Amino acid sequence: MVEALGARPTTAEGDRHRALRGSEPVARDADSGTWLVYRYEDAARVLTDHAAFTSEYASSSALVARLLSGRDPVVITSAMHRELRRTVSRRFTPGVVAALGSRVLTLTTELLDRVAGDERIDLATDLAFPLPVRVIAELLGVPQQDLDSVLLWVDALCGNPPQPSVVPAQRRVSACDARSELLAYLYAHVASYRRATHADLTAEFLGTEIDGQLPDDDQAVALLGLLLLSGHLTTTSLLASVVLCLDEFGEVGEEVRARPDLLAPTIEEVLRYSPPVSRVTRRAKLDVDLSGRRIAAGEQVAVVMDSVTQDEHRFPAPERFDIHRRTTSRLSTGYGLPFGPGSPVARLQTRMALELLLWRYCEISVDRDALRSQVIGWITVPTSMPLWVRSKRAVHNAEVPPQGGQGSHLSRGRRHSR
Numbered sequence: 001m002v003e004a005l006g007a008r009p010t011t012a013e014g015d016r017h018r019a020l021r022g023s024e025p026v027a028r029d030a031d032s033g034t035w036l037v038y039r040y041e042d043a044a045r046v047l048t049d050h051a052a053f054t055s056e057y058a059s060s061s062a063l064v065a066r067l068l069s070g071r072d073p074v075v076i077t078s079a080m081h082r083e084l085r086r087t088v089s090r091r092f093t094p095g096v097v098a099a100l101g102s103r104v105l106t107l108t109t110e111l112l113d114r115v116a117g118d119e120r121i122d123l124a125t126d127l128a129f130p131l132p133v134r135v136i137a138e139l140l141g142v143p144q145q146d147l148d149s150v151l152l153w154v155d156a157l158c159g160n161p162p163q164p165s166v167v168p169a170q171r172r173v174s175a176c177d178a179r180s181e182l183l184a185y186l187y188a189h190v191a192s193y194r195r196a197t198h199a200d201l202t203a204e205f206l207g208t209e210i211d212g213q214l215p216d217d218d219q220a221v222a223l224l225g226l227l228l229l230s231g232h233l234t235t236t237s238l239l240a241s242v243v244l245c246l247d248e249f250g251e252v253g254e255e256v257r258a259r260p261d262l263l264a265p266t267i268e269e270v271l272r273y274s275p276p277v278s279r280v281t282r283r284a285k286l287d288v289d290l291s292g293r294r295i296a297a298g299e300q301v302a303v304v305m306d307s308v309t310q311d312e313h314r315f316p317a318p319e320r321f322d323i324h325r326r327t328t329s330r331l332s333t334g335y336g337l338p339f340g341p342g343s344p345v346a347r348l349q350t351r352m353a354l355e356l357l358l359w360r361y362c363e364i365s366v367d368r369d370a371l372r373s374q375v376i377g378w379i380t381v382p383t384s385m386p387l388w389v390r391s392k393r394a395v396h397n398a399e400v401p402p403q404g405g406q407g408s409h410l411s412r413g414r415r416h417s418r
Contacts, residue, residue, distance in 0.1 A: 017307035026291040035301045040311035043303040053282040124382040128239045132232035141200040153182040186221045237276035240382040247366045272329040275305045279378045355402040363390035
């Protein structure tokens with residue numbers, strides 16, 4: 001079942017969520033005191049009303065604590081978070097994202113070339129994890145010769161099993177060593193950018209004033225670490241979830257293989273049907289009334305994504321996986337993560353990786369018994385996802401591979417049996 005990955009509720013949870021959406025759409029959790037939001041309409045307000053709710057949080061949270069453990073916490077204020085998102089959005093215009101497609105395709109090709117000819121590959125360790133880490137590292141200006149080291153450190157801090165095809169055995173390190181090495185690397189990276197002129201995402205962020213001041217070294221390292229450690233997680237989860245859904249719903253998989261232009265709506269439906277993030281937290285900036293409940297300023301609010309994306313008032317027959325659904329979830333871009341699942345960069349990486357997978361292999365099936373995952377900061381991430389694959393014969397005579405860019409897709413009109 002697709003429930004093995006992503007925020008798909010069990011039958012019992014789905015029934016409970018449905019009841020709560022009708023009787024108590026905003027409820028306080030007895031243990032934590034957090035307000036839980038179960039209905040789409042309320043969730044939309046929490047995630048889009050920036051005057052009433054903030055995504056401010058400390059870097060000692062579940063994701064960044066792995067990097068800054070044992071150090072004084074660096075508070076990432078709402079202003080810092082806002083400027084980080086603005087910097088990413090400002091830099092990645094539609095034209096820039098389209099141009100990035102060629103590089104994503106090249107990286108995807110290099111990773112899949114490492115397992116060329118294999119009848120069994122691991123989507124998580126061979127592609128879904130290393131691809132977004134490499135993309136984000138390159139966007140931050142990490143030199144090519146340092147990419148494998150950064151991949152190794154992020155891998156160790158995120159708890160993934162070492163990847164023999166990517167990381168040499170003699171270079172594997174413990175999480176403790178990875179933490180110290182990555183911190184030292186990021187501080188040196190920031191220092192080098194202070195001394196010379198650069199034209200990438202790191203340089204743009206270091207030159208952005210926040211409340212009238214440029215970020216200091218500690219703030220810069222915390223935010224770069226946040227991008228490296230969290231920016232790839234949702235893309236990794238989203239790519240795996242799409243492959244799982246196409247495997248689970250075979251007719252949809254055949255339709256998408258025959259019409260690659262349907263990949264975009266397929267990704268949107270996966271974001272709704274099996275969202276990578278199960279909960280999204282905010283803090284009330286002022287007293288707010290939400291579905292008859294009074295939320296006081298300073299109180300924490302959590303949007304229960306596996307409930308709001310199943311809200312029958314927003315989505316007819318929400319339990320059905322339907323890539324032709326006319327109503328999509330606008331909340332996929334409201335997670336607050338600069339490279340979150342709804343961002344153009346995450347969508348691009350997912351689409352390009354899927355195009356190349358479908359172009360290379362005429363059969364793809366998931367070994368569900370061997371699927372393994374972990375939860376990091378409300379994000380379910382695959383640590384191992386073996387696939388049985390069958391390569392196409394003489395593929396160079398039949399089709400032209402994806403070329404990257406906004407409108408890239410596989411040759412249309414050719415179907416391949418599964």
